[in-house]
Amino acid sequence: MRKSMNKLFLLVAAAALVLTSLGTPAMSVYADELELEAESVILVDAETGKILYAKDPDVALPPASMTKIMTEYLVWEAIENGDISWDTTTQISDYAYSISANGDFSGVGLTQQKDYTVKELYEAMAINSDNATSIALAELIAGSESEFVKLMNEKGEELGLQEYKFVNSTGLDNESLGDNYPEGTSPNDTNLLSSRAAAILATALVNDYPEALEISSIPSTEFDGQEIDNWNYMLDHDSVNLEQYYYEGVDGLKTGHTDLAGYAFTGTAERDGKRLITVVMKTPSMEKRFEETAKLLDYGFDQFETKELFPAGYQEEGEETIPVAKGKDKEVNIGINNAIQVPVKSGEEELYHLEYTLDEDKLNSNGELEAPIEADEVIGTVNVVYDGEEEDYGYISDEASQESYELVAMDSVEKANWFMLTLQSIGDFFVNMFQGAYNWVKGLF
Structure with a gap:
């Protein structure tokens, strides 16, 4: 009897060991069952703009303080253009001060008739998500928040955002601003972003101004004699209460919360040279936005790898040549002159092929190229086509897409003499x- 019990114990222990080895935190995201408690979600490879996962990414929702990513972008741009510097100083307007003095808006507590540097104001905004400092920066750059909102919407169009609307620099609902809501907007207006638009904006910030991550990754700092904390709990806060949310590699980017928006988070993390962008919108709790982000990051880092699918010089089988008119040769080899790298899911490296699209302006009425033709002359585009059974989410935007590559003539063909x-x-x-x-x-x- 004791031997039977020992055997049973060993079997149970072995089964438990197997289940334990399978039941890692990332296990739940290996399947296609990313049951995330968020209304809109997106996971993007920051280098290529390739979407690795999405759930209702084009629904426009209130982003709350994730709006400040655009404010941050415009601050960096103003510095790059020489309009302001980190040492530029400004004082706090009555409007910004009224927001700072309102405890409902989590202000750092600004003082009037005092000079604040752009660096001080930016850090309070990017680290502590302060609203009054966002307004102060907007007023400094554009003269008023109303004019700054125009810049925000113009930049949104320039970056290729689709579902978006900026009505103020902070992400607060306009009704919270009293009579100070920006001109050209209404008192009932609120900012709107889809998770795709938020991802495009975040990708632009980290790619155009990677130094922004040096500030967004600061867990806490001192502002005007007081310690202020970062609302991004996935950073290393050196706190027992928050260590459950820490995620290695996270260095940004922006949380958001209002009653209307719920809890949102635009996150980014880098591991082994691979950077991912995540957006979760309208999650039910402060904690849940970080838990769902961790699932997305696990999925992206564990299941995807950027690989060279097609080397330079690759020619799609059956489409190696195209006929040539008026040339010394009757045809010319065509293919790609640069290697194509794509983030692919593990085990799906062979599930891709190239699709050629010839430039109609390069062809005659018989569909031939006309000599002379130079080697490496661009004659069309190449699209990477996924042949697998899972959903291909494409890229975050046409501007960000690297799905289209150049199709070139691989040899030169001289024009034949008379x-x-x-x-x-x-x-x-x-x-x-x-x-x-x-x-x-x-x-x-």
């Missing part, structure tokens, strides 16, 4: 005549 062209014409004449006669005789039978 004598050779005459011989070709005579040859073509007899070939066509013979073909016509053959078809006529064939038609008799």
Whole structure:
């Protein structure tokens, strides 16, 4: 009996060991069952703009303080253009001060008739998500928040955002601003972003101004004699209460919360040179937005790898050449002159092929290229086509898409001289005549 019990114990222990080894935190995201408690979700490879996962990514929702990503972008741009510097100082307007003095808006507590540097204001905004400092920066850059909102919407169009609307610099609902809501907006307006738009914006910030991550990754800092904390709990806060949310590699980007927006988070993390962007919108709790983000990051880092699917010089089988008119050669080799790298899911490396689209302006009426042709001359585009059974989410935008690559002539073809062209014409004449006669005789039978 004791031997039987020992055997049973060993079997149970072995089964438990197997289940434990399978039940890692990432296990739940290996399947296609990313049951995330968020209304809109997206996971993007930051380098290529490839979407690795999405759930209702084009639904426009209130982003709350994720709006500040655009404010941050415009601050960096103003610095790059020389309009302001980190050492530029400004004072706090009555409007910004009224927001700072309102405890409902989690203000850091600004003082009027005092000079604040752009660096101080930016850090309070990017780290502590302060609203009044966002307004102060907007007023400094554009003269008023109303004019700054125009810049925000213009930049949104320039970056290729689709579902979006900016009505203020902070992400607060306009009704919270009293009579200070920006001109050109209404008192009932609120900012709107889809998760796709938020991802495009975040990708632009980290790619155009990677130094922004040096600030967004700061867990806490000192502002005006007080310690302020970062609302991004996935950073290393050195706190027992928050260590459950820490995620290695996370260095940004922006949380958001209002009663209307719920809890949202635009996150980013880098591991082994691979950077991912995540957006979760309208999650039910502060904690849940970080838990769902961790699932997305696990899925992206564990299941995807950027690989060279097609090396430079690759030619799609069956489409290696295209006919040439008026050339010394009758055809020319075509293919890609640069290697194509794509984030692919593990085990799906062979489930891709190339699709060619020739430039119609390069072809004659018979669908031929006309000599002379230079080696590496661009004659069309190449699209990477996924042949697998899972959903291909594409790219975050046409502007970000690297799905289209150049199709080139791989050799040069000189134009034939008049004598050779005459011989070709005579040859073509007899070939066509013979073909016509053959078809006529064939038609008799």
